[in-house]
Amino acid sequence: MAPGALYLAIFFLIPIGYMFYTSLQSGFIGDFHFNWHFANYADAIKLHGNIYVRSLVYAGIVTLLALMLAYPVAYWIAFYGGRRKSVFLFLLLLPFFVSFIIRTVQWQFLLKDDGLILGPLKSIGLLPENYHVLGTSVAVIAGITYNFLPFTALPLYVALERIDKRLVEAGKDLYASRFTTFRKVVWPLALPGVFAAFLLTFVPAVGDYVNASILGGPGNTMIGNVIQSEFLTNFNYPLAAAMSFILMAALLVGATIYARVLGTEDVTAGAASG
Amino acid sequence: MSTTPNFSAAIGSTVNEITDATSPPPKTPSNKRWTRFILPTYTTLFILYLIVPIAVMIVFAFNTPAGRYNIKWEHASLDAWRDLFSFPDLSSSLKLTLEVAFLATILSTILGTFIGLSLGRYRFRGAGAMNFVIFLAIASPEIVLGSSLLTMFVNARVPQGFITILLAHTMFCISFVAITVRARVAGMDRSLEEAAGDLGADPRTTFFKVTLPLILPGVIAGGLLAFALSIDDYVITNFVAGSKTTFPLWVFGATRQGIPVQVNVMGTLLFAFGILIVVGQLAASRARARGDAKRLAQDKARLVPAQTS
Numbered sequence: 001m002a003p004g005a006l007y008l009a010i011f012f013l014i015p016i017g018y019m020f021y022t023s024l025q026s027g028f029i030g031d032f033h034f035n036w037h038f039a040n041y042a043d044a045i046k047l048h049g050n051i052y053v054r055s056l057v058y059a060g061i062v063t064l065l066a067l068m069l070a071y072p073v074a075y076w077i078a079f080y081g082g083r084r085k086s087v088f089l090f091l092l093l094l095p096f097f098v099s100f101i102i103r104t105v106q107w108q109f110l111l112k113d114d115g116l117i118l119g120p121l122k123s124i125g126l127l128p129e130n131y132h133v134l135g136t137s138v139a140v141i142a143g144i145t146y147n148f149l150p151f152t153a154l155p156l157y158v159a160l161e162r163i164d165k166r167l168v169e170a171g172k173d174l175y176a177s178r179f180t181t182f183r184k185v186v187w188p189l190a191l192p193g194v195f196a197a198f199l200l201t202f203v204p205a206v207g208d209y210v211n212a213s214i215l216g217g218p219g220n221t222m223i224g225n226v227i228q229s230e231f232l233t234n235f236n237y238p239l240a241a242a243m244s245f246i247l248m249a250a251l252l253v254g255a256t257i258y259a260r261v262l263g264t265e266d267v268t269a270g271a272a273s274g
Numbered sequence: 275m276s277t278t279p280n281f282s283a284a285i286g287s288t289v290n291e292i293t294d295a296t297s298p299p300p301k302t303p304s305n306k307r308w309t310r311f312i313l314p315t316y317t318t319l320f321i322l323y324l325i326v327p328i329a330v331m332i333v334f335a336f337n338t339p340a341g342r343y344n345i346k347w348e349h350a351s352l353d354a355w356r357d358l359f360s361f362p363d364l365s366s367s368l369k370l371t372l373e374v375a376f377l378a379t380i381l382s383t384i385l386g387t388f389i390g391l392s393l394g395r396y397r398f399r400g401a402g403a404m405n406f407v408i409f410l411a412i413a414s415p416e417i418v419l420g421s422s423l424l425t426m427f428v429n430a431r432v433p434q435g436f437i438t439i440l441l442a443h444t445m446f447c448i449s450f451v452a453i454t455v456r457a458r459v460a461g462m463d464r465s466l467e468e469a470a471g472d473l474g475a476d477p478r479t480t481f482f483k484v485t486l487p488l489i490l491p492g493v494i495a496g497g498l499l500a501f502a503l504s505i506d507d508y509v510i511t512n513f514v515a516g517s518k519t520t521f522p523l524w525v526f527g528a529t530r531q532g533i534p535v536q537v538n539v540m541g542t543l544l545f546a547f548g549i550l551i552v553v554g555q556l557a558a559s560r561a562r563a564r565g566d567a568k569r570l571a572q573d574k575a576r577l578v579p580a581q582t583s
Contacts, residue, residue: 210526
Protein backbone atom coordinates (compact mmCIF):
# COMPACT_ATOMS: atom_id res chain seq x y z
CA MET A 1 0.00 0.00 0.00
CA ALA A 2 2.81 2.26 0.82
CA PRO A 3 3.62 3.62 -2.65
CA GLY A 4 -0.02 4.46 -3.38
CA ALA A 5 -0.49 6.10 0.01
CA LEU A 6 2.68 8.11 -0.52
CA TYR A 7 1.43 9.17 -3.94
CA LEU A 8 -1.88 10.41 -2.53
CA ALA A 9 0.00 12.23 0.23
CA ILE A 10 2.25 14.03 -2.27
CA PHE A 11 -0.37 14.87 -4.90
CA PHE A 12 -3.51 15.28 -2.79
CA LEU A 13 -2.67 16.27 0.81
CA ILE A 14 0.50 18.33 0.31
CA PRO A 15 -1.07 20.45 -2.49
CA ILE A 16 -3.83 21.43 -0.07
CA GLY A 17 -1.10 22.61 2.31
CA TYR A 18 0.45 24.57 -0.56
CA MET A 19 -2.92 26.10 -1.36
CA PHE A 20 -3.27 27.32 2.24
CA TYR A 21 0.32 28.65 2.11
CA THR A 22 -0.41 30.47 -1.18
CA SER A 23 -3.64 31.91 0.22
CA LEU A 24 -1.62 33.81 2.85
CA GLN A 25 0.76 35.42 0.36
CA SER A 26 0.63 38.95 -0.98
CA GLY A 27 2.52 41.09 -3.46
CA PHE A 28 2.41 41.66 -7.19
CA ILE A 29 1.68 39.19 -9.95
CA GLY A 30 4.79 37.13 -10.54
CA ASP A 31 6.27 38.22 -7.19
CA PHE A 32 4.15 36.94 -4.31
CA HIS A 33 5.63 36.30 -0.89
CA PHE A 34 4.30 34.66 2.25
CA ASN A 35 3.37 37.10 5.02
CA TRP A 36 0.28 35.70 6.78
CA HIS A 37 -1.90 37.90 4.61
CA PHE A 38 -5.28 36.81 5.99
CA ALA A 39 -6.86 39.79 4.23
CA ASN A 40 -7.15 37.55 1.13
CA TYR A 41 -9.94 35.68 2.89
CA ALA A 42 -11.76 38.90 3.79
CA ASP A 43 -11.37 40.07 0.17
CA ALA A 44 -12.68 36.77 -1.19
CA ILE A 45 -15.83 37.03 0.90
CA LYS A 46 -16.27 40.75 0.33
CA LEU A 47 -15.79 40.57 -3.45
CA HIS A 48 -17.49 37.28 -4.21
CA GLY A 49 -19.69 36.40 -1.22
CA ASN A 50 -22.82 36.67 -3.37
CA ILE A 51 -21.36 34.20 -5.87
CA TYR A 52 -20.64 31.67 -3.10
CA VAL A 53 -24.27 32.01 -2.06
CA ARG A 54 -25.47 31.61 -5.67
CA SER A 55 -23.36 28.46 -6.11
CA LEU A 56 -24.78 26.95 -2.93
CA VAL A 57 -28.34 27.81 -3.97
CA TYR A 58 -27.88 26.38 -7.49
CA ALA A 59 -26.28 23.23 -6.08
CA GLY A 60 -29.06 22.87 -3.52
CA ILE A 61 -31.77 23.09 -6.20
CA VAL A 62 -29.81 20.69 -8.43
CA THR A 63 -29.44 18.15 -5.64
CA LEU A 64 -33.12 18.23 -4.68
CA LEU A 65 -34.19 17.95 -8.32
CA ALA A 66 -31.76 15.12 -8.98
CA LEU A 67 -32.86 13.20 -5.88
CA MET A 68 -36.53 13.53 -6.81
CA LEU A 69 -35.90 12.55 -10.43
CA ALA A 70 -33.57 9.63 -9.69
CA TYR A 71 -35.21 8.05 -6.64
CA PRO A 72 -38.19 6.43 -8.43
CA VAL A 73 -35.87 5.09 -11.13
CA ALA A 74 -33.38 3.63 -8.64
CA TYR A 75 -36.33 2.19 -6.70
CA TRP A 76 -37.92 0.56 -9.70
CA ILE A 77 -34.66 -0.95 -10.96
CA ALA A 78 -33.69 -2.21 -7.49
CA PHE A 79 -37.08 -3.82 -6.80
CA TYR A 80 -38.37 -4.76 -10.25
CA GLY A 81 -35.33 -4.82 -12.50
CA GLY A 82 -35.25 -8.58 -12.21
CA ARG A 83 -32.67 -10.22 -14.42
CA ARG A 84 -32.34 -7.02 -16.44
CA LYS A 85 -30.98 -4.98 -13.51
CA SER A 86 -27.52 -4.80 -15.01
CA VAL A 87 -28.95 -3.71 -18.37
CA PHE A 88 -30.82 -0.82 -16.71
CA LEU A 89 -27.72 0.16 -14.73
CA PHE A 90 -25.71 0.12 -17.91
CA LEU A 91 -28.25 2.45 -19.54
CA LEU A 92 -28.06 4.80 -16.55
CA LEU A 93 -24.30 4.90 -17.00
CA LEU A 94 -24.39 5.58 -20.76
CA PRO A 95 -23.72 9.34 -20.36
CA PHE A 96 -20.34 8.48 -18.82
CA PHE A 97 -19.27 7.06 -22.17
CA VAL A 98 -19.46 10.51 -23.71
CA SER A 99 -17.19 13.32 -22.62
CA PHE A 100 -18.72 15.66 -20.03
CA ILE A 101 -17.83 18.68 -22.21
CA ILE A 102 -19.39 17.16 -25.34
CA ARG A 103 -22.62 16.34 -23.48
CA THR A 104 -22.85 19.91 -22.22
CA VAL A 105 -22.11 21.29 -25.69
CA GLN A 106 -24.95 19.15 -27.08
CA TRP A 107 -27.35 20.76 -24.57
CA GLN A 108 -26.09 24.17 -25.65
CA PHE A 109 -26.84 23.13 -29.21
CA LEU A 110 -30.30 21.77 -28.30
CA LEU A 111 -31.32 24.79 -26.21
CA LYS A 112 -30.23 27.48 -28.69
CA ASP A 113 -32.77 30.24 -29.35
CA ASP A 114 -33.53 28.77 -32.79
CA GLY A 115 -32.45 25.25 -31.88
CA LEU A 116 -34.14 21.87 -32.10
CA ILE A 117 -36.28 22.45 -29.01
CA LEU A 118 -37.10 26.17 -28.95
CA GLY A 119 -37.25 26.64 -32.73
CA PRO A 120 -40.33 24.46 -33.39
CA LEU A 121 -42.09 25.70 -30.23
CA LYS A 122 -41.60 29.27 -31.42
CA SER A 123 -42.72 28.61 -34.98
CA ILE A 124 -46.03 27.09 -33.83
CA GLY A 125 -46.48 30.06 -31.50
CA LEU A 126 -46.24 28.25 -28.17
CA LEU A 127 -43.36 30.47 -27.13
CA PRO A 128 -42.74 34.17 -27.85
CA GLU A 129 -40.03 34.91 -30.43
CA ASN A 130 -37.67 36.47 -27.90
CA TYR A 131 -37.91 33.55 -25.45
CA HIS A 132 -34.56 32.07 -24.54
CA VAL A 133 -33.18 29.45 -22.19
CA LEU A 134 -29.42 29.77 -22.71
CA GLY A 135 -27.85 32.35 -20.47
CA THR A 136 -30.42 31.86 -17.70
CA SER A 137 -30.17 30.16 -14.34
CA VAL A 138 -32.66 27.57 -15.61
CA ALA A 139 -30.19 26.44 -18.27
CA VAL A 140 -27.33 26.21 -15.76
CA ILE A 141 -29.37 24.31 -13.17
CA ALA A 142 -30.80 21.96 -15.81
CA GLY A 143 -27.31 21.34 -17.22
CA ILE A 144 -25.75 20.53 -13.87
CA THR A 145 -28.71 18.32 -12.95
CA TYR A 146 -28.36 16.40 -16.20
CA ASN A 147 -24.62 15.95 -15.81
CA PHE A 148 -24.74 14.68 -12.22
CA LEU A 149 -27.92 12.52 -12.38
CA PRO A 150 -26.03 9.22 -12.68
CA PHE A 151 -24.02 10.18 -9.56
CA THR A 152 -27.34 10.61 -7.75
CA ALA A 153 -28.96 7.45 -9.09
CA LEU A 154 -26.12 5.02 -8.34
CA PRO A 155 -25.81 5.37 -4.55
CA LEU A 156 -29.63 5.35 -4.31
CA TYR A 157 -29.72 2.14 -6.32
CA VAL A 158 -26.96 0.52 -4.24
CA ALA A 159 -28.83 1.29 -1.00
CA LEU A 160 -32.24 0.17 -2.32
CA GLU A 161 -30.80 -2.99 -3.84
CA ARG A 162 -29.31 -4.02 -0.48
CA ILE A 163 -32.70 -4.02 1.25
CA ASP A 164 -33.83 -7.51 2.16
CA LYS A 165 -36.99 -7.86 0.07
CA ARG A 166 -38.48 -10.15 2.73
CA LEU A 167 -38.81 -7.13 5.02
CA VAL A 168 -41.20 -5.62 2.51
CA GLU A 169 -43.18 -8.86 2.47
CA ALA A 170 -43.23 -8.81 6.26
CA GLY A 171 -44.66 -5.31 6.18
CA LYS A 172 -47.41 -6.53 3.89
CA ASP A 173 -48.10 -9.58 6.05
CA LEU A 174 -48.60 -7.22 8.98
CA TYR A 175 -51.31 -5.41 6.97
CA ALA A 176 -49.31 -2.28 6.23
CA SER A 177 -50.49 -0.45 3.13
CA ARG A 178 -48.01 -0.14 0.29
CA PHE A 179 -47.39 3.48 1.16
CA THR A 180 -46.86 2.66 4.84
CA THR A 181 -44.48 -0.16 3.91
CA PHE A 182 -42.50 2.28 1.80
CA ARG A 183 -42.48 4.97 4.48
CA LYS A 184 -41.66 2.71 7.43
CA VAL A 185 -39.45 0.07 5.81
CA VAL A 186 -37.94 1.06 2.46
CA TRP A 187 -37.35 4.77 3.04
CA PRO A 188 -35.50 4.48 6.40
CA LEU A 189 -33.43 1.52 5.21
CA ALA A 190 -32.35 3.34 2.06
CA LEU A 191 -31.74 6.65 3.81
CA PRO A 192 -27.94 6.20 3.89
CA GLY A 193 -28.13 6.01 0.09
CA VAL A 194 -30.01 9.31 0.01
CA PHE A 195 -27.27 10.95 2.08
CA ALA A 196 -24.53 9.43 -0.12
CA ALA A 197 -26.36 10.63 -3.24
CA PHE A 198 -26.71 14.06 -1.68
CA LEU A 199 -22.96 14.26 -1.03
CA LEU A 200 -21.95 12.90 -4.44
CA THR A 201 -24.25 15.39 -6.21
CA PHE A 202 -24.06 18.50 -4.05
CA VAL A 203 -20.27 18.69 -3.70
CA PRO A 204 -19.35 18.52 -7.40
CA ALA A 205 -22.34 20.74 -8.24
CA VAL A 206 -21.12 23.57 -5.99
CA GLY A 207 -17.68 23.50 -7.59
CA ASP A 208 -18.84 23.07 -11.18
CA TYR A 209 -18.16 25.86 -13.64
CA VAL A 210 -18.36 24.06 -16.98
CA ASN A 211 -22.17 24.28 -17.16
CA ALA A 212 -22.17 27.92 -16.10
CA SER A 213 -19.57 28.75 -18.78
CA ILE A 214 -21.24 26.87 -21.62
CA LEU A 215 -24.95 27.23 -20.79
CA GLY A 216 -25.06 30.30 -18.54
CA GLY A 217 -24.67 34.02 -19.04
CA PRO A 218 -22.85 36.76 -17.14
CA GLY A 219 -25.55 36.67 -14.46
CA ASN A 220 -25.07 32.96 -13.73
CA THR A 221 -21.38 32.97 -12.79
CA MET A 222 -20.56 30.32 -10.22
CA ILE A 223 -17.71 30.29 -7.74
CA GLY A 224 -15.76 27.86 -9.92
CA ASN A 225 -15.76 30.38 -12.78
CA VAL A 226 -14.29 33.04 -10.52
CA ILE A 227 -11.64 30.73 -9.03
CA GLN A 228 -10.72 29.53 -12.49
CA SER A 229 -10.34 33.00 -13.98
CA GLU A 230 -8.46 34.38 -10.95
CA PHE A 231 -5.99 31.49 -11.27
CA LEU A 232 -5.63 31.12 -15.02
CA THR A 233 -6.50 34.53 -16.47
CA ASN A 234 -5.59 37.06 -13.76
CA PHE A 235 -2.79 34.99 -12.16
CA ASN A 236 -3.92 36.39 -8.81
CA TYR A 237 -2.83 33.21 -7.03
CA PRO A 238 -3.24 34.35 -3.38
CA LEU A 239 -6.84 35.53 -3.79
CA ALA A 240 -7.71 32.52 -5.96
CA ALA A 241 -6.15 30.12 -3.44
CA ALA A 242 -8.07 31.76 -0.59
CA MET A 243 -11.30 31.39 -2.58
CA SER A 244 -10.62 27.77 -3.39
CA PHE A 245 -9.66 27.11 0.23
CA ILE A 246 -12.93 28.61 1.49
CA LEU A 247 -14.87 26.38 -0.91
CA MET A 248 -12.90 23.31 0.14
CA ALA A 249 -13.14 24.07 3.86
CA ALA A 250 -16.91 24.59 3.71
CA LEU A 251 -17.52 21.41 1.74
CA LEU A 252 -14.98 19.28 3.58
CA VAL A 253 -16.27 20.26 7.00
CA GLY A 254 -19.67 19.05 5.81
CA ALA A 255 -18.18 15.91 4.27
CA THR A 256 -16.15 15.14 7.40
CA ILE A 257 -19.19 15.45 9.65
CA TYR A 258 -20.95 13.18 7.18
CA ALA A 259 -18.12 10.61 7.36
CA ARG A 260 -18.05 10.73 11.19
CA VAL A 261 -21.79 10.23 11.51
CA LEU A 262 -22.55 7.89 8.61
CA GLY A 263 -19.18 6.39 7.66
CA THR A 264 -17.59 6.43 4.22
CA GLU A 265 -18.93 3.11 2.94
CA ASP A 266 -22.08 4.30 1.16
CA VAL A 267 -20.24 6.98 -0.78
CA THR A 268 -17.35 4.79 -1.90
CA ALA A 269 -19.75 1.94 -2.72
CA GLY A 270 -21.86 4.29 -4.85
CA ALA A 271 -18.78 5.68 -6.57
CA ALA A 272 -17.28 2.22 -7.12
CA SER A 273 -20.36 0.90 -8.86
CA GLY A 274 -19.93 3.76 -11.33
CA MET B 275 -36.50 -1.28 -24.26
CA SER B 276 -39.86 -2.70 -23.26
CA THR B 277 -42.04 -0.86 -20.82
CA THR B 278 -43.80 -4.00 -19.65
CA PRO B 279 -41.48 -5.32 -16.97
CA ASN B 280 -40.41 -8.92 -17.01
CA PHE B 281 -40.89 -9.69 -13.35
CA SER B 282 -38.43 -12.47 -12.94
CA ALA B 283 -38.93 -15.42 -10.66
CA ALA B 284 -36.07 -14.10 -8.56
CA ILE B 285 -38.43 -11.57 -7.04
CA GLY B 286 -41.39 -12.99 -5.20
CA SER B 287 -44.87 -12.28 -6.44
CA THR B 288 -45.63 -10.57 -3.15
CA VAL B 289 -43.14 -7.85 -3.93
CA ASN B 290 -44.98 -7.12 -7.16
CA GLU B 291 -47.84 -5.84 -5.08
CA ILE B 292 -45.93 -2.72 -4.08
CA THR B 293 -45.10 -1.57 -7.60
CA ASP B 294 -46.35 1.91 -6.93
CA ALA B 295 -45.48 2.46 -3.33
CA THR B 296 -44.70 6.07 -4.10
CA SER B 297 -48.11 6.82 -5.58
CA PRO B 298 -51.33 7.01 -3.59
CA PRO B 299 -53.11 3.69 -3.05
CA PRO B 300 -55.40 2.79 -5.95
CA LYS B 301 -59.15 2.96 -5.49
CA THR B 302 -60.33 0.40 -8.01
CA PRO B 303 -58.77 -2.73 -9.48
CA SER B 304 -58.73 -1.20 -12.98
CA ASN B 305 -56.94 1.84 -11.59
CA LYS B 306 -54.44 -0.49 -10.00
CA ARG B 307 -53.60 -2.12 -13.30
CA TRP B 308 -53.07 1.30 -14.80
CA THR B 309 -50.74 2.55 -12.05
CA ARG B 310 -48.53 -0.49 -12.53
CA PHE B 311 -47.07 1.17 -15.60
CA ILE B 312 -46.17 4.49 -14.00
CA LEU B 313 -42.72 3.53 -12.74
CA PRO B 314 -41.57 1.53 -15.77
CA THR B 315 -42.75 4.29 -18.10
CA TYR B 316 -41.08 6.91 -15.97
CA THR B 317 -37.82 4.91 -15.93
CA THR B 318 -37.94 4.65 -19.72
CA LEU B 319 -38.46 8.41 -20.07
CA PHE B 320 -35.65 9.05 -17.61
CA ILE B 321 -33.23 6.89 -19.59
CA LEU B 322 -34.33 8.52 -22.86
CA TYR B 323 -33.61 11.91 -21.28
CA LEU B 324 -30.12 10.71 -20.34
CA ILE B 325 -29.55 9.55 -23.91
CA VAL B 326 -30.83 12.67 -25.74
CA PRO B 327 -27.48 14.52 -26.00
CA ILE B 328 -25.69 11.29 -26.94
CA ALA B 329 -28.15 10.72 -29.78
CA VAL B 330 -27.73 14.30 -30.98
CA MET B 331 -23.95 13.88 -30.93
CA ILE B 332 -24.13 10.70 -33.02
CA VAL B 333 -26.69 12.00 -35.54
CA PHE B 334 -24.73 15.22 -36.09
CA ALA B 335 -21.54 13.22 -36.60
CA PHE B 336 -23.04 12.47 -40.04
CA ASN B 337 -23.89 16.09 -40.79
CA THR B 338 -22.33 17.98 -43.71
CA PRO B 339 -22.46 21.63 -42.66
CA ALA B 340 -21.91 24.35 -45.23
CA GLY B 341 -19.33 26.13 -43.08
CA ARG B 342 -16.68 24.91 -40.71
CA TYR B 343 -19.00 24.40 -37.74
CA ASN B 344 -21.71 21.91 -36.91
CA ILE B 345 -24.51 24.41 -36.35
CA LYS B 346 -27.36 23.48 -38.68
CA TRP B 347 -28.43 20.16 -40.17
CA GLU B 348 -27.69 20.13 -43.92
CA HIS B 349 -27.52 16.60 -45.26
CA ALA B 350 -26.03 13.30 -44.22
CA SER B 351 -22.61 12.19 -45.40
CA LEU B 352 -19.46 10.53 -44.18
CA ASP B 353 -17.30 13.57 -45.03
CA ALA B 354 -16.15 14.21 -41.47
CA TRP B 355 -15.41 10.50 -40.99
CA ARG B 356 -13.15 10.56 -44.08
CA ASP B 357 -11.46 13.82 -43.06
CA LEU B 358 -11.29 12.89 -39.38
CA PHE B 359 -7.86 14.43 -38.91
CA SER B 360 -8.33 17.64 -40.91
CA PHE B 361 -7.85 19.80 -37.80
CA PRO B 362 -4.23 19.12 -36.81
CA ASP B 363 -4.52 20.67 -33.33
CA LEU B 364 -7.71 18.69 -32.63
CA SER B 365 -6.02 15.47 -33.71
CA SER B 366 -2.96 16.13 -31.56
CA SER B 367 -5.19 16.94 -28.56
CA LEU B 368 -6.90 13.57 -28.96
CA LYS B 369 -3.51 11.87 -29.24
CA LEU B 370 -2.31 13.59 -26.05
CA THR B 371 -5.51 12.59 -24.22
CA LEU B 372 -5.09 8.94 -25.20
CA GLU B 373 -1.39 8.92 -24.23
CA VAL B 374 -2.10 10.43 -20.83
CA ALA B 375 -5.06 8.10 -20.24
CA PHE B 376 -3.00 5.04 -21.15
CA LEU B 377 -0.11 5.90 -18.83
CA ALA B 378 -2.33 7.20 -16.00
CA THR B 379 -4.36 3.98 -16.17
CA ILE B 380 -1.27 1.80 -15.80
CA LEU B 381 0.20 3.87 -12.95
CA SER B 382 -3.04 4.32 -11.03
CA THR B 383 -4.07 0.68 -11.48
CA ILE B 384 -0.80 -0.55 -9.97
CA LEU B 385 -0.78 1.97 -7.10
CA GLY B 386 -4.53 1.72 -6.43
CA THR B 387 -4.61 -2.08 -6.51
CA PHE B 388 -2.16 -2.30 -3.63
CA ILE B 389 -4.17 0.19 -1.58
CA GLY B 390 -7.36 -1.73 -2.32
CA LEU B 391 -5.72 -5.06 -1.44
CA SER B 392 -4.38 -3.84 1.91
CA LEU B 393 -7.63 -2.10 2.84
CA GLY B 394 -9.71 -5.09 1.83
CA ARG B 395 -7.87 -7.75 3.78
CA TYR B 396 -5.79 -6.36 6.63
CA ARG B 397 -6.82 -4.44 9.71
CA PHE B 398 -3.87 -2.17 10.35
CA ARG B 399 -3.05 1.07 12.05
CA GLY B 400 -3.76 3.83 9.57
CA ALA B 401 -6.39 1.87 7.63
CA GLY B 402 -9.06 4.22 8.94
CA ALA B 403 -6.98 7.24 7.93
CA MET B 404 -6.35 5.75 4.48
CA ASN B 405 -10.07 5.09 3.96
CA PHE B 406 -10.79 8.65 4.99
CA VAL B 407 -8.17 10.12 2.62
CA ILE B 408 -9.68 8.11 -0.26
CA PHE B 409 -13.14 9.30 0.71
CA LEU B 410 -11.92 12.92 0.75
CA ALA B 411 -10.18 12.56 -2.61
CA ILE B 412 -13.44 11.28 -4.11
CA ALA B 413 -15.67 13.77 -2.30
CA SER B 414 -13.53 16.86 -3.04
CA PRO B 415 -14.71 19.10 -5.85
CA GLU B 416 -12.44 18.82 -8.87
CA ILE B 417 -11.73 22.52 -8.86
CA VAL B 418 -10.14 22.17 -5.42
CA LEU B 419 -7.98 19.23 -6.56
CA GLY B 420 -6.90 21.10 -9.68
CA SER B 421 -6.23 24.46 -8.06
CA SER B 422 -4.32 22.99 -5.11
CA LEU B 423 -2.08 21.05 -7.50
CA LEU B 424 -1.49 24.25 -9.45
CA THR B 425 -0.41 26.13 -6.29
CA MET B 426 2.03 23.34 -5.50
CA PHE B 427 3.49 23.33 -9.01
CA VAL B 428 3.75 27.12 -9.02
CA ASN B 429 5.40 27.33 -5.59
CA ALA B 430 7.77 24.45 -6.36
CA ARG B 431 8.47 25.97 -9.80
CA VAL B 432 7.51 22.77 -11.63
CA PRO B 433 6.90 23.60 -15.32
CA GLN B 434 3.40 22.54 -16.36
CA GLY B 435 2.84 20.19 -19.26
CA PHE B 436 2.63 16.49 -20.06
CA ILE B 437 4.22 15.35 -16.78
CA THR B 438 1.99 17.48 -14.53
CA ILE B 439 -1.14 16.30 -16.41
CA LEU B 440 -0.04 12.69 -15.97
CA LEU B 441 0.75 13.18 -12.25
CA ALA B 442 -2.66 14.81 -11.67
CA HIS B 443 -4.62 12.16 -13.58
CA THR B 444 -2.85 9.34 -11.76
CA MET B 445 -3.76 11.03 -8.47
CA PHE B 446 -7.50 11.25 -9.06
CA CYS B 447 -7.67 7.76 -10.61
CA ILE B 448 -5.92 5.99 -7.71
CA SER B 449 -8.82 6.38 -5.26
CA PHE B 450 -11.34 4.98 -7.74
CA VAL B 451 -9.14 1.95 -8.52
CA ALA B 452 -8.57 1.44 -4.78
CA ILE B 453 -12.28 1.33 -3.89
CA THR B 454 -13.10 -0.93 -6.85
CA VAL B 455 -10.38 -3.41 -5.87
CA ARG B 456 -11.28 -3.13 -2.17
CA ALA B 457 -14.86 -4.15 -2.97
CA ARG B 458 -13.61 -7.18 -4.90
CA VAL B 459 -11.15 -8.20 -2.16
CA ALA B 460 -13.85 -7.90 0.51
CA GLY B 461 -15.92 -10.49 -1.36
CA MET B 462 -12.97 -12.87 -1.85
CA ASP B 463 -12.77 -16.26 -0.16
CA ARG B 464 -9.71 -15.93 2.09
CA SER B 465 -9.49 -19.69 2.68
CA LEU B 466 -8.18 -20.13 -0.89
CA GLU B 467 -5.04 -18.17 -0.02
CA GLU B 468 -4.67 -20.13 3.21
CA ALA B 469 -5.02 -23.37 1.24
CA ALA B 470 -2.23 -22.24 -1.11
CA GLY B 471 -0.06 -21.56 1.93
CA ASP B 472 -0.91 -24.96 3.42
CA LEU B 473 0.10 -26.59 0.14
CA GLY B 474 3.53 -25.02 0.47
CA ALA B 475 3.25 -22.03 -1.86
CA ASP B 476 5.40 -19.07 -0.83
CA PRO B 477 3.68 -15.66 -0.50
CA ARG B 478 4.90 -14.60 -3.96
CA THR B 479 3.48 -17.68 -5.67
CA THR B 480 0.26 -17.36 -3.67
CA PHE B 481 -0.11 -13.76 -4.81
CA PHE B 482 0.46 -14.42 -8.51
CA LYS B 483 -1.33 -17.80 -8.73
CA VAL B 484 -4.24 -17.30 -6.32
CA THR B 485 -4.81 -13.71 -5.16
CA LEU B 486 -4.24 -11.87 -8.42
CA PRO B 487 -6.47 -14.12 -10.58
CA LEU B 488 -9.22 -13.79 -7.96
CA ILE B 489 -9.12 -10.00 -7.79
CA LEU B 490 -8.39 -9.54 -11.50
CA PRO B 491 -11.98 -8.62 -12.46
CA GLY B 492 -11.84 -5.83 -9.85
CA VAL B 493 -8.45 -4.67 -11.12
CA ILE B 494 -9.68 -4.60 -14.73
CA ALA B 495 -12.86 -2.76 -13.73
CA GLY B 496 -10.76 -0.24 -11.78
CA GLY B 497 -8.43 0.22 -14.73
CA LEU B 498 -11.31 0.81 -17.16
CA LEU B 499 -12.82 3.33 -14.74
CA ALA B 500 -9.45 5.08 -14.51
CA PHE B 501 -9.17 5.24 -18.30
CA ALA B 502 -12.70 6.64 -18.63
CA LEU B 503 -12.10 9.26 -15.92
CA SER B 504 -8.81 10.30 -17.49
CA ILE B 505 -10.01 10.81 -21.07
CA ASP B 506 -13.00 12.78 -19.80
CA ASP B 507 -11.27 15.11 -17.35
CA TYR B 508 -11.55 18.80 -18.06
CA VAL B 509 -11.40 20.72 -14.78
CA ILE B 510 -8.24 19.34 -13.18
CA THR B 511 -6.43 19.17 -16.52
CA ASN B 512 -7.30 22.79 -17.24
CA PHE B 513 -5.39 23.83 -14.11
CA VAL B 514 -2.21 21.81 -14.65
CA ALA B 515 -1.93 21.60 -18.45
CA GLY B 516 0.20 24.70 -19.00
CA SER B 517 0.20 25.28 -22.75
CA LYS B 518 -0.85 21.70 -23.57
CA THR B 519 -4.34 21.01 -24.91
CA THR B 520 -6.17 17.74 -24.30
CA PHE B 521 -9.30 16.69 -26.20
CA PRO B 522 -11.81 18.04 -23.60
CA LEU B 523 -9.80 21.29 -23.38
CA TRP B 524 -9.86 21.69 -27.15
CA VAL B 525 -13.61 21.10 -27.34
CA PHE B 526 -14.26 23.54 -24.49
CA GLY B 527 -12.10 26.14 -26.21
CA ALA B 528 -14.04 25.66 -29.44
CA THR B 529 -17.50 26.15 -27.87
CA ARG B 530 -17.32 29.90 -28.42
CA GLN B 531 -17.25 29.70 -32.23
CA GLY B 532 -18.83 26.30 -32.79
CA ILE B 533 -17.76 22.69 -32.88
CA PRO B 534 -16.54 21.06 -36.09
CA VAL B 535 -18.24 17.77 -37.06
CA GLN B 536 -14.97 15.96 -36.39
CA VAL B 537 -15.55 16.43 -32.65
CA ASN B 538 -18.86 14.56 -32.95
CA VAL B 539 -17.14 11.80 -34.89
CA MET B 540 -14.38 11.45 -32.32
CA GLY B 541 -16.94 11.51 -29.49
CA THR B 542 -18.96 8.83 -31.29
CA LEU B 543 -15.87 6.67 -31.81
CA LEU B 544 -14.87 6.96 -28.14
CA PHE B 545 -18.47 6.15 -27.16
CA ALA B 546 -18.58 3.06 -29.39
CA PHE B 547 -15.15 1.97 -28.18
CA GLY B 548 -16.23 2.30 -24.52
CA ILE B 549 -19.45 0.35 -25.11
CA LEU B 550 -17.58 -2.43 -26.92
CA ILE B 551 -15.09 -2.79 -24.07
CA VAL B 552 -17.77 -2.92 -21.37
CA VAL B 553 -20.03 -5.31 -23.29
CA GLY B 554 -16.98 -7.51 -23.97
CA GLN B 555 -16.13 -7.44 -20.27
CA LEU B 556 -19.67 -8.42 -19.30
CA ALA B 557 -19.75 -11.22 -21.86
CA ALA B 558 -16.39 -12.51 -20.63
CA SER B 559 -17.52 -12.54 -17.01
CA ARG B 560 -20.80 -14.25 -17.96
CA ALA B 561 -18.83 -16.90 -19.85
CA ARG B 562 -16.52 -17.30 -16.86
CA ALA B 563 -19.48 -17.72 -14.51
CA ARG B 564 -21.06 -20.29 -16.86
CA GLY B 565 -17.75 -22.16 -17.09
CA ASP B 566 -17.47 -22.18 -13.30
CA ALA B 567 -21.02 -23.48 -12.92
CA LYS B 568 -20.37 -26.21 -15.48
CA ARG B 569 -17.16 -27.31 -13.76
CA LEU B 570 -18.95 -27.29 -10.42
CA ALA B 571 -21.71 -29.46 -11.84
CA GLN B 572 -19.16 -31.88 -13.30
CA ASP B 573 -17.29 -32.04 -10.00
CA LYS B 574 -20.54 -32.73 -8.20
CA ALA B 575 -21.48 -35.43 -10.69
CA ARG B 576 -18.13 -37.06 -10.06
CA LEU B 577 -18.41 -36.76 -6.29
CA VAL B 578 -22.01 -37.78 -5.77
CA PRO B 579 -21.65 -41.40 -6.93
CA ALA B 580 -18.48 -41.65 -4.83
CA GLN B 581 -20.41 -40.57 -1.77
CA THR B 582 -23.32 -42.90 -2.34
CA SER B 583 -21.21 -45.98 -2.93
